[in-house]
Amino acid sequence: MSATVEFRHVTKRFGDILALQDISLCLENGEFFSVIGPSGCGKTTLLKLIGGLLTPDAGEILIDGKVVNDIPSYRRSSNIVFQNYALFPHLNVFENVAFGLRLQMTGATASELRHKADKALGVVRLEDFGDRMPGQLSGGQQQRVAVARALVLRPKVIMLDEPLAALDRKLRKEMQAELRRIHQEVGITFVYVTHDHEVAMSMSDRLAVMDHGIIEQVGDPDTIYHRPQTRFVAEFMGASNIFEGEIAEQTDGARALRTASGLTIDVDIDPSSGKTMCLSLRPELIDVYTPDLGIPHQNQYQGEIVSRIFLGNAVEYVVRLETDDIILSRVPSRQLRQSAYKPGDRVTAGWNRDCCNELKH
Amino acid sequence: MNRRSPPALTIAAILVFCFIYAPLMVLVAYSLNTAEYGVGWGGFTLEWYRRIFEDRDIQRSLGVSLLVSIPTVLVSTALGTVNAFALYRFQFRGKDFYKFMLYIPLVMPSVVIGISQLLLFVFIKKELGILTIIFAHISFTVPLTTLVILGRMQRIDRTLEDAAMDLGADEITTVRRVTLPLLKPGIYAAALLAFPWSFNDFVITYFVAGVGASTLPIRVYSMIRLGVSPMVNALGTLIVLIPLLLVVAGILLERRKI
Numbered sequence: 001m002s003a004t005v006e007f008r009h010v011t012k013r014f015g016d017i018l019a020l021q022d023i024s025l026c027l028e029n030g031e032f033f034s035v036i037g038p039s040g041c042g043k044t045t046l047l048k049l050i051g052g053l054l055t056p057d058a059g060e061i062l063i064d065g066k067v068v069n070d071i072p073s074y075r076r077s078s079n080i081v082f083q084n085y086a087l088f089p090h091l092n093v094f095e096n097v098a099f100g101l102r103l104q105m106t107g108a109t110a111s112e113l114r115h116k117a118d119k120a121l122g123v124v125r126l127e128d129f130g131d132r133m134p135g136q137l138s139g140g141q142q143q144r145v146a147v148a149r150a151l152v153l154r155p156k157v158i159m160l161d162e163p164l165a166a167l168d169r170k171l172r173k174e175m176q177a178e179l180r181r182i183h184q185e186v187g188i189t190f191v192y193v194t195h196d197h198e199v200a201m202s203m204s205d206r207l208a209v210m211d212h213g214i215i216e217q218v219g220d221p222d223t224i225y226h227r228p229q230t231r232f233v234a235e236f237m238g239a240s241n242i243f244e245g246e247i248a249e250q251t252d253g254a255r256a257l258r259t260a261s262g263l264t265i266d267v268d269i270d271p272s273s274g275k276t277m278c279l280s281l282r283p284e285l286i287d288v289y290t291p292d293l294g295i296p297h298q299n300q301y302q303g304e305i306v307s308r309i310f311l312g313n314a315v316e317y318v319v320r321l322e323t324d325d326i327i328l329s330r331v332p333s334r335q336l337r338q339s340a341y342k343p344g345d346r347v348t349a350g351w352n353r354d355c356c357n358e359l360k361h
Numbered sequence: 362m363n364r365r366s367p368p369a370l371t372i373a374a375i376l377v378f379c380f381i382y383a384p385l386m387v388l389v390a391y392s393l394n395t396a397e398y399g400v401g402w403g404g405f406t407l408e409w410y411r412r413i414f415e416d417r418d419i420q421r422s423l424g425v426s427l428l429v430s431i432p433t434v435l436v437s438t439a440l441g442t443v444n445a446f447a448l449y450r451f452q453f454r455g456k457d458f459y460k461f462m463l464y465i466p467l468v469m470p471s472v473v474i475g476i477s478q479l480l481l482f483v484f485i486k487k488e489l490g491i492l493t494i495i496f497a498h499i500s501f502t503v504p505l506t507t508l509v510i511l512g513r514m515q516r517i518d519r520t521l522e523d524a525a526m527d528l529g530a531d532e533i534t535t536v537r538r539v540t541l542p543l544l545k546p547g548i549y550a551a552a553l554l555a556f557p558w559s560f561n562d563f564v565i566t567y568f569v570a571g572v573g574a575s576t577l578p579i580r581v582y583s584m585i586r587l588g589v590s591p592m593v594n595a596l597g598t599l600i601v602l603i604p605l606l607l608v609v610a611g612i613l614l615e616r617r618k619i
């Protein structure tokens with residue numbers, strides 16, 4: 001597969017604000033790529049750079065192997081579905097969809113235009129809405145018009161900027177499925193921006209996690225979820241147990257991490273380098289049980305429940321170990337006997353060696 | 362639930378309303394009065410209105426007024442649009458100062474504007490007449506049209522223009538297909554507000570009109586000097602009503618949602 005969009009050491013500043021810092025990135029042809037990160041980390045800026053609505057201060061942007069730094073937005077084969085949809089309020093749905101077509105197909109007959117626009121409206125299932133004004137549509141419908149308006153031009157890449165943020169939960173689920181379907185149907189590269197890591201994981205072939213104008217990690221959802229490389233990615237993906245300490249060798253030859261608080265954690269990792277190491281551990285990999293149950297985990301620690309949050313399909317426990325380390329554990333609800341612990345109960349928290357993931361820094 | 366306003370407030374509101382409109386109602390009443398002299402009510406008539414429509418001088422003045430106001434509105438709306446674009450779109454030195462300067466003519470006494478316009482025309486040796494009136498009118502209506510259009514422009518979502526460019530429209534196409542259509546209600550509102558400003562103006566026009574060109578307000582003034590006749594009342598009523606309707610239309614347009 002070849003790259004549709006490539007960033008080579010791209011930097012973008014707004015005055016004193018460094019919005020993007022030395023970004024290098026490759027989007028494969030036809031993939032569904034998500035960009036996630038907290039608000040203000042530079043996601044929209046990244047999209048606008050691809051679309052040509054902003055120009056980089058340093059570095060090169062390539063679309064289909066050609067440097068496009070000096071190509072204005074209206075001559076690039078990329079389209080954005082804006083965060084607020086940006087439908088033209090003075091034009092009806094059909095004219096919104098036909099807006100780009102009229103400019104792209106100069107000399108097209110009215111029936112050619114109508115055919116193409118209707119087909120795009122069909123893809124988003126709004127065939128009968130051509131005569132409506134944008135103001136008469138629901139949020140979900142407006143968003144689909146915005147998608148159709150971009151799709152109809154058959155760009156190399158379509159970018160969606162937090163397109164589901166304004167929708168309620170049920171509609172969001174539907175639109176997610178819809179976008180996946182459309183992506184498979186048209187085979188265009190999709191870049192999807194969101195701050196919701198669950199949405200990104202469920203939809204994407206690959207994703208990039210951003211923070212403060214830097215790409216922290218790029219990978220497929222599985223890797224990002226289970227093997228975060230940095231503390232930021234681990235925490236952003238909800239792996240909130242982080243341990244830092246020195247590497248120690250156990251008597252049986254296995255490796256372990258010894259924290260400053262006195263915790264010794266057996267690990268299954270060949271530490272990359274040096275004497276210290278940083279680990280992340282997902283809450284759902286930590287078991288909480290009463291000492292007498294004696295489940296054989298390689299790492300077991302006594303502690304006390306500090307608080308309990310009922311999530312519906314799971315229960316989250318905050319456990320304070322005897323070393324004063326705080327641990328977050330998530331236990332599935334069906335293990336009913338375990339959801340019964342209350343704050344103050346004495347428990348054992350345990351996990352296996354291979355559950356720990358090493359963070360690079 | 363609707364909250365009913367207390368009776369005292371209702372009465373106060375009615376009094377204020379009367380205070381504003383009582384003079385006007387008296388004017389309208391007298392314009393329909395058969396008694397030509399004095400203040401007594403002599404009976405209902407439309408005679409004075411009929412006489413207005415037959416009066417050659419009044420017709421000529423109306424012609425002059427329209428000949429002044431229509432070009433004034435067209436030019437000052439166009440200039441206001443360009444001006445608002447410049448103020449909103451581009452950064453230049455002294456922009457804030459320039460913006461501030463737009464407000465000054467709106468609060469400056471008409472007499473001062475009139476005198477200074479007259480001085481200017483005398484200085485450049487321009488003969489007074491319709492052209493000088495138009496020039497003066499444009500200069501005092503442009504701040505108004507600029508500010509009205511600028512207000513509308515500030516309410517246009519900038520991402521709409523980004524979207525147009527993203528969809529393949531260059532800068533000029535974007536302005537033509539997106540910005541101007543969205544600005545249209547503001548442009549109409551500016552024109553409808555500028556018209557009565559120009560059409561009704563007496564003070565400034567009085568200074569720059571010269572002898573030949575008398576607009577309708579100036580005609581009314583010279584008629585009054587010969588004594589207040591019911592015909593003046595009728596004319597006054599008409600002059601008030603026509604621009605009033607335009608202003609109401611302008612406000613409604615400006616309020617219309619984007």
Ligand SMILES: Nc1ncnc2c1ncn2[C@@H]1O[C@H](COP(=O)(O)OP(=O)(O)O)[C@@H](O)[C@H]1O
Binds near residue numbers: 017018039040
């Ligand atoms: N036009 C602009 N002028 C100044 N600062 C901007 C502009 N656009 C974005 N920024 C700043 O750049 C950073 C990244 O913004 P953005 O890309 O919009 O973030 P995100 O979409 O991830 O929320 C933020 O700190 C934001 O305040």
Ligand SMILES: [Mg+2]
Binds near residue numbers: 043044083
């Ligand atoms: Mg954003």
